[in-house]
Amino acid sequence: MTVYILCLILFSIGLYCVVRKRNLIKIIIGIGIMDYAVNLFFVLIGYREGGRSPIFASDQVIDKMVDPLPQSLVLTSIVIGLAITLLLVAIAIRIYEKYGTFDITKINKLKG
Amino acid sequence: MKYIREDKGMTLIVKSVTRLTLGFILLYGIYITLNGHAGPGGGFAGGVIVALSFVHIMLAFGKEVALKRLRAWLLRVSIGIAALIFLYVAVIRSSFVSCPVFSTEVIIPLCEMVIVGGGLFAIFIALVLLSKGDKDAE
Amino acid sequence: MISLLLIIPLSSAFLIPIIGKRIKWTGGAISSLAAFALAANSFVIISNLMKYKTLLYKFGAFPPPAGISLIVDGLSVFLLITVNVVAFLIALFSMDYMKQYTDRWKFYTLFMFMLAGVNGVLIAGDIFNLYVFLEVAAIAGYFLVGFGVRDEELEAAFKYAVMGSVASIFILLGIGLLYSYTSTLNMAEMARILPQTGTSSLVTFVSVLFLMGFGLKAALVPFHSWLPYAHSQAPAPISAMLSGVSIKVLGIYALARIFFNVLGMTPAVCFILIALAVLSMVAGSIMAFGQSDIKRLFAYSSISQIGYIALGLGIGTPLAISGALFHLFNHSIFKSLLFLNSGSIEYAAGTRDLNRIRNVIREDPVTGYTNLIGSLSICGVPPLGGFWSKLIIILACIQANHPILAFVAAVVSMLTLAYYFKALTPALFGTHATAGIKASGRKISFAMAAPMVILAILVVISGMMLLPNPGRELLKGAANVLQNGRNYGK
Numbered sequence: 001m002t003v004y005i006l007c008l009i010l011f012s013i014g015l016y017c018v019v020r021k022r023n024l025i026k027i028i029i030g031i032g033i034m035d036y037a038v039n040l041f042f043v044l045i046g047y048r049e050g051g052r053s054p055i056f057a058s059d060q061v062i063d064k065m066v067d068p069l070p071q072s073l074v075l076t077s078i079v080i081g082l083a084i085t086l087l088l089v090a091i092a093i094r095i096y097e098k099y100g101t102f103d104i105t106k107i108n109k110l111k112g
Numbered sequence: 113m114k115y116i117r118e119d120k121g122m123t124l125i126v127k128s129v130t131r132l133t134l135g136f137i138l139l140y141g142i143y144i145t146l147n148g149h150a151g152p153g154g155g156f157a158g159g160v161i162v163a164l165s166f167v168h169i170m171l172a173f174g175k176e177v178a179l180k181r182l183r184a185w186l187l188r189v190s191i192g193i194a195a196l197i198f199l200y201v202a203v204i205r206s207s208f209v210s211c212p213v214f215s216t217e218v219i220i221p222l223c224e225m226v227i228v229g230g231g232l233f234a235i236f237i238a239l240v241l242l243s244k245g246d247k248d249a250e
Numbered sequence: 251m252i253s254l255l256l257i258i259p260l261s262s263a264f265l266i267p268i269i270g271k272r273i274k275w276t277g278g279a280i281s282s283l284a285a286f287a288l289a290a291n292s293f294v295i296i297s298n299l300m301k302y303k304t305l306l307y308k309f310g311a312f313p314p315p316a317g318i319s320l321i322v323d324g325l326s327v328f329l330l331i332t333v334n335v336v337a338f339l340i341a342l343f344s345m346d347y348m349k350q351y352t353d354r355w356k357f358y359t360l361f362m363f364m365l366a367g368v369n370g371v372l373i374a375g376d377i378f379n380l381y382v383f384l385e386v387a388a389i390a391g392y393f394l395v396g397f398g399v400r401d402e403e404l405e406a407a408f409k410y411a412v413m414g415s416v417a418s419i420f421i422l423l424g425i426g427l428l429y430s431y432t433s434t435l436n437m438a439e440m441a442r443i444l445p446q447t448g449t450s451s452l453v454t455f456v457s458v459l460f461l462m463g464f465g466l467k468a469a470l471v472p473f474h475s476w477l478p479y480a481h482s483q484a485p486a487p488i489s490a491m492l493s494g495v496s497i498k499v500l501g502i503y504a505l506a507r508i509f510f511n512v513l514g515m516t517p518a519v520c521f522i523l524i525a526l527a528v529l530s531m532v533a534g535s536i537m538a539f540g541q542s543d544i545k546r547l548f549a550y551s552s553i554s555q556i557g558y559i560a561l562g563l564g565i566g567t568p569l570a571i572s573g574a575l576f577h578l579f580n581h582s583i584f585k586s587l588l589f590l591n592s593g594s595i596e597y598a599a600g601t602r603d604l605n606r607i608r609n610v611i612r613e614d615p616v617t618g619y620t621n622l623i624g625s626l627s628i629c630g631v632p633p634l635g636g637f638w639s640k641l642i643i644i645l646a647c648i649q650a651n652h653p654i655l656a657f658v659a660a661v662v663s664m665l666t667l668a669y670y671f672k673a674l675t676p677a678l679f680g681t682h683a684t685a686g687i688k689a690s691g692r693k694i695s696f697a698m699a700a701p702m703v704i705l706a707i708l709v710v711i712s713g714m715m716l717l718p719n720p721g722r723e724l725l726k727g728a729a730n731v732l733q734n735g736r737n738y739g740k
Contacts, residue, residue, distance in 0.1 A: 034419045084418075088408070088415075091407055188268070195264040
């Protein structure tokens with residue numbers, strides 16, 4: 001149970017970072033932290049106490065394996081997270097070129 | 113050798129070590145790719161290592177040398193072709209010819225290596241050069 | 251045949267980078283052809299769906315609860331038709347419109363990725379695949395909003411990307427919790443297991459997460475703040491794509507599919523959905539009043555119209571659901587028409603400022619008259635489709651004993667008429683030319699005019715969908731899927 005609570009705390013730190021920070025790069029880092037907290041949560045779902053790695057061989061019985069499905073989901077989710085981080089970093093670099101700052105309160109050419 | 117004389121990039125030590133280890137890194141990436149069938153490894157991990165070998169060149173010698181070795185259009189075309197082969201294999205559900213070299217167990221990890229390696233290197237180039245837009249060649 | 255819905259857009263997306271950079275015209279041609287093939291394929295799927303109630307495609311021939319499956323049923327096919335026809339017309343329009351930009355092949359590649367993602371969301375029978383396709387469509391959307399790399403576009407793209415990815419993370423967390431509760435990812439299997447385990451506070455928590463996540467993708471009001479920026483700054487075809495396709499499929503469709511077919515509509519969820527819908531309708535139309543940018547006006551009106559769709563879904567009676575789906579179809583057509591119009595006005599006049607655009611109908615009759623038809627339909631003028639769908643939703647409110655909601659819907663409809671009248675009458679008919687439309691000297695070409703005319707014809711005939719004809723059967727099939735509740739995939 002403790003690990004789930006720690007996972008939730010990690011998620012909350014990421015959310016705080018996204019909502020509260022003014023620096024673009026810190027916002028991106030916050031999104032990364034949230035993403036990894038959810039990935040960690042997926043791995044925790046599949047974990048069994050004392051389970052072994054889910055590689056199947058012919059002479060082994062299927063007993064006490066960790067659940068392999070969340071692990072494969074995490075792989076996909078990591079790649080998606082990579083794509084999002086890349087996109088955000090690329091946009092942040094272009095914004096820095098145009099505005100000369102990473103501060104979101106100074107990036108306000110959009111009105112309304 | 114001719115790279116060393118250029119004053120771009122890092123120090124002589126880094127350049128020499130890069131020149132020595134480069135081939136091994138590339139070879140190890142390909143080994144990981146082809147070995148993924150029975151043990152840990154596969155196209156994704158292998159592709160990352162292959163991309164790292166090119167990133168290695170770029171860090172040591174500067175971006176001109178790395179881009180001379182692997183031009184941007186080649187990257188784009190190879191990613192596209194590899195992805196199309198992927199789709200082709202998925203649709204036809206077998207490989208092109210009966211020759212064992214081109215069986216699906218070889219083709220799929222190799223294509224994955226090209227896509228992942230090319231994609232990661234393209235991301236690196238794009239972030240370094242601040243070029244227009246990026247590819248989401250996941 | 252179902253798999254073609256993914257193969258066609260993906261293969262064209264990979265083909266365009268190979269040849270599209272050297273030979274400039276191929277990008278537009280390939281993407282238009284692929285979108286046309288997708289639309290044709292959706293019509294083929296309908297004819298098959300007449301024979302069998304649902305179509306199932308199994309990956310690697312593993313049967314559904316264990317293997318990954320693609321499912322097409324009445325609701326999917328209804329949206330597939332809408333999405334692919336609209337996307338084909340938008341691809342045609344962008345062939346000439348995108349000539350103002352450099353690196354067009356990147357645009358078409360990302361456009362096809364977005365189309366692949368949208369089609370994938372519609373046919374996924376597996377909740378994680380739904381998430382993956384949703385992300386493919388959304389990431390391509392983030393790129394495309396910032397495609398012309400001007401300051402405001404980058405800012406809008408960053409806002410959209412940050413909000414969208416936070417929403418995606420919430421959705422992913424919800425999927426993880428659902429998986430830990432039911433130990434399956436297949437939506438049909440999940441719908442079978444969930445009623446047996448009884449109600450749990452976890453399902454309520456997941457409902458909240460999904461309402462936040464998909465509500466942000468659908469731009470319901472507390473989560474709407476990305477939409478006016480993204481829709482007004484993107485290139486016009488992408489505004490049309492985001493407004494006509496993306497917010498409906500990624501937001502409303504996913505919301506409806508998961509809540510009606512998997513989690514089940516509880517009274518609390520219905521209440522929240524109705525509350526969000528009323529907020530969206532009222533706030534969207536009030537905020538639309540002060541806008542002087544033509545695309546921001548359309549964007550706020552999108553928020554307000556999405557409210558109507560969510561209202562119909564939240565009421566949940568058969569009449570309300572078919573009204574909501576009908577309004578979804580209508581809105582998809584006329585809002586993409588209006589955004590294409592705004593694109594062609596911007597192309598010709600060089601500005602989006604409503605105070606400077608004058609006399610469109612005289613100078614550019616095609617844009618002017620199609621815009622008039624689209625605006626009349628969105629305002630709810632009788633013979634056009636928008637009137638009938640709003641009427642059905644208002645009648646359903648009265649039938650379900652919610653006279654206040656009916657009153658609000660009617661008032662918002664009048665507000666819509668008012669702000670369109672206020673904003674567009676000077677632009678379309680006003681004559682004192684301060685800037686005039688021909689400021690840039692560019693004329694819209696045939697490839698830009700044809701999609702607008704076709705969309706305008708669709709807007710005119712969409713009201714006929716209520717008469718007995720194949721279109722009505724399609725609508726009925728789609729509404730049946732939602733009413734059947736948890737019998738999804740059977």
